[in-house]
Amino acid sequence: MATLSPAVSDQRPRPGMAKPPIAALVLCLLGHLALVAFLLAWWREETAAPFAYRLLLGLAVAVGGIGVGGIARHLARHQLDPVRAFVPALLTLLFGLLALEAVLRAYAVPPGLWPTPSAVFARLWTARRVLLADAWQTFVLEAVVGFGIGVGWALPTALLVARCPFLQRGFMPYAAAFASIPIPAMAPVAVHMFGLGWPSKAAVVAVTVYFPVVVNSVRGLLEVDRNLLDLMRSYAADERTTFWRVRIPNALPFLFTALKLGTALAMIGAIVGEFFGATGQGLGFRIQIEAGRFGFDMVWAAILVASLLGIAWFGLIAGLERRFTGWHVSLRE
Amino acid sequence: MQRTSLAGAALACAVAAAPAAADTVPIALQLKWFPQAQFAGYFVAKDKGFYAEEGLDVTLLPIGDQSPIQTVVSGAADFGTTWIADLLAAREKGLPVVHIAQVFQRSGFAMVALKATGLKDLCDLEGRSVGVWPSGNEYPAVALFRKCGLTSSLDPTVSKPDVTAVTYPFDPALVFPDRVDVVSAMIYNEVDQIVGLGYDLDKLDVWLLPDQGINLLEDLIFTTERVLAAENYKGSGLSGREIATRLLRASLKGWAYAVAHQEETVENHVLPVCGNTCMGSGTRADARAHQIWQMREIAKLYAAGATERGCPGFLDPAAYAASVQLLVDQRILSEAPDARTVDYGPWQEATGKTVEACRS
Numbered sequence A: 001m002a003t004l005s006p007a008v009s010d011q012r013p014r015p016g017m018a019k020p021p022i023a024a025l026v027l028c029l030l031g032h033l034a035l036v037a038f039l040l041a042w043w044r045e046e047t048a049a050p051f052a053y054r055l056l057l058g059l060a061v062a063v064g065g066i067g068v069g070g071i072a073r074h075l076a077r078h079q080l081d082p083v084r085a086f087v088p089a090l091l092t093l094l095f096g097l098l099a100l101e102a103v104l105r106a107y108a109v110p111p112g113l114w115p116t117p118s119a120v121f122a123r124l125w126t127a128r129r130v131l132l133a134d135a136w137q138t139f140v141l142e143a144v145v146g147f148g149i150g151v152g153w154a155l156p157t158a159l160l161v162a163r164c165p166f167l168q169r170g171f172m173p174y175a176a177a178f179a180s181i182p183i184p185a186m187a188p189v190a191v192h193m194f195g196l197g198w199p200s201k202a203a204v205v206a207v208t209v210y211f212p213v214v215v216n217s218v219r220g221l222l223e224v225d226r227n228l229l230d231l232m233r234s235y236a237a238d239e240r241t242t243f244w245r246v247r248i249p250n251a252l253p254f255l256f257t258a259l260k261l262g263t264a265l266a267m268i269g270a271i272v273g274e275f276f277g278a279t280g281q282g283l284g285f286r287i288q289i290e291a292g293r294f295g296f297d298m299v300w301a302a303i304l305v306a307s308l309l310g311i312a313w314f315g316l317i318a319g320l321e322r323r324f325t326g327w328h329v330s331l332r333e
Numbered sequence B: 001m002q003r004t005s006l007a008g009a010a011l012a013c014a015v016a017a018a019p020a021a022a023d024t025v026p027i028a029l030q031l032k033w034f035p036q037a038q039f040a041g042y043f044v045a046k047d048k049g050f051y052a053e054e055g056l057d058v059t060l061l062p063i064g065d066q067s068p069i070q071t072v073v074s075g076a077a078d079f080g081t082t083w084i085a086d087l088l089a090a091r092e093k094g095l096p097v098v099h100i101a102q103v104f105q106r107s108g109f110a111m112v113a114l115k116a117t118g119l120k121d122l123c124d125l126e127g128r129s130v131g132v133w134p135s136g137n138e139y140p141a142v143a144l145f146r147k148c149g150l151t152s153s154l155d156p157t158v159s160k161p162d163v164t165a166v167t168y169p170f171d172p173a174l175v176f177p178d179r180v181d182v183v184s185a186m187i188y189n190e191v192d193q194i195v196g197l198g199y200d201l202d203k204l205d206v207w208l209l210p211d212q213g214i215n216l217l218e219d220l221i222f223t224t225e226r227v228l229a230a231e232n233y234k235g236s237g238l239s240g241r242e243i244a245t246r247l248l249r250a251s252l253k254g255w256a257y258a259v260a261h262q263e264e265t266v267e268n269h270v271l272p273v274c275g276n277t278c279m280g281s282g283t284r285a286d287a288r289a290h291q292i293w294q295m296r297e298i299a300k301l302y303a304a305g306a307t308e309r310g311c312p313g314f315l316d317p318a319a320y321a322a323s324v325q326l327l328v329d330q331r332i333l334s335e336a337p338d339a340r341t342v343d344y345g346p347w348q349e350a351t352g353k354t355v356e357a358c359r360s
Helices: A004-011 A022-042 A051-076 A087-106 A117-126 A128-163 A165-170 A172-178 A183-194 A198-222 A226-234 A239-274 A283-292 A296-324 B002-021 B037-047 B068-074 B084-092 B139-147 B190-196 B225-229 B240-260 B262-273 B287-302 B317-329 B345-351
Strands: B025-030 B056-061 B079-082 B097-102 B109-114 B129-132 B164-167 B182-186 B204-208 B220-224
Touching: A022 A051, A022 A087, A051 A087, A087 A117, A117 A128, A117 A296, A128 A165, A128 A198, A128 A239, A128 A283, A128 A296, A165 A172, A172 A198, A183 A198, A183 A239, A198 A239, A226 A239, A239 A283, A239 A296, A283 A296, A283 B164, B025 B068, B025 B240, B037 B056, B037 B240, B037 B262, B037 B287, B056 B240, B068 B079, B068 B084, B068 B097, B068 B220, B084 B097, B084 B139, B084 B220, B084 B317, B097 B225, B097 B240, B097 B345, B109 B139, B109 B190, B129 B139, B139 B317, B182 B190, B190 B204, B190 B287, B220 B225, B220 B240, B225 B240, B240 B262, B240 B287, B240 B345, B262 B287
Parallel strands: B025 B056, B025 B079, B129 B164, B129 B182
Antiparallel strands: B079 B220, B097 B220, B109 B182, B109 B204
């Protein structure tokens, strides 16, 4: 294999070798320019744009969309450095936001139904202090602390279960069942037990994270290739060495899968938990209270903050996964 | 026999066609909460056939802690009941909702604290926590905080608020008195629930917000500009305005009956449609007793103001202006809503009365 790979990579087209997609670039530029021109012309108007304007706008969206698609297709054919590989996604985002802004303005969609992206970003800025405080409550106190508690309990449990066949038979079926409990069903119970503050949400998060981590870690510790165990025995390795050299590395990919799932579950648990009562802070509280008063600019700003935090957290765990399980089949080039 | 059977067939056709011609129009009215005596008038109008007399087949939709405006604007319901602050805030955000009748003439919104908390004045709330309901039900509390010159965690731009507003899922037992110092309570529902939890009225301070200068009008009937503008609403052959007029006529008839026959109304028209949501709390859990008490309190909110002057359902321009002024002063609205927000037409048609004759 090693001798073959240089030949393969030589056949791959290199960036800059193919002709740049002139047509796609022109269409993309035209679409963007038309959208910007419309936005400049219609920025201060509060009524719906006349039919001719909307027709042109539709055309601009179509043309620009084809252009962006063409550029993306062109770039997809090439192996790129991470920065340039990100261009299609960035271009799609920019174009999508411009098109959304223009269409919402052209049809004078009420902000109580769907705010424009510019209104959301403006709100994100004016409410930044409040959103930061909300994020501290929801992300740090509820999601991360709950996650920490859940994982902190799950790991010793998994080790214990892996050592005791009795627990594997008696406990694991329940753990698997509990892993599939829908969180909203538990949130009101937690609010009754732990009150309206952040501990009740952290408790919900801890419980929802706990079970998937236990289930996955136990599987990772037990489902070990027999050949590896035989090999260790042939080396006359003791239990402890086998555990550290075989079982733990084998469990890591399982564990990280559960941890990545856990970040999403933790964010959901924290936000949904706040819908059942909150002490005047938190992203879920903000979303609920502002949706009730049709302040959807604030709702989307809070959703944006929650999404960015969720993605960053997931990325962090995925990075750790690459660091610690880089030898694993799924991550090898 | 051939002839008879033909005639029979023709008759059958006629019978089948007749209801189609005089068919009732199916419409949905979105209530503001789960069934309870707060909506007695509508239950009576439906059960006693007042709606059917007007050619309407009305479905009364319950709702949990969302705004009725969402279902009406989305078209899932044709009409709805809500509070004025909720309606005007939605209107300011561009939703084309229109006020067509004011059923309750007084606010029943109260703040309750234990006497032991030692709150001398309702404005002494700095550093306190106050229980509020979300979904457009928090505006009276927001107006109170602002009137007292206090910021709260309900303000989206204040990071260190004076008052902590605690949201909870409506049942005061969840937060009061352990987790909040003061709790929102409707004079016709939660006040009795708190008493049922073992806090008798002599242990409680109860402040009615209208006595504190915050008289935001509550249960009203609204619809959308789209419904009122329809020439042939949902193919019924009736205009949207005509349907609104008929709905108001039957609903107000239902309300007049409900208020005049309170026990019978609760017994026959409220209790059969409600489940657990009609129950009180603790020692006052009994649904029948709780609803009869609620009906009495609701009757007081209905039989005030314009109703006393013989104009039930009338939105007194002075009361409306006062609500708007309060909402603008407390910066809940940025400006007074436009004139199309209120449409007196259906109410005038339904009652045969005029704005001039009924204004205070």
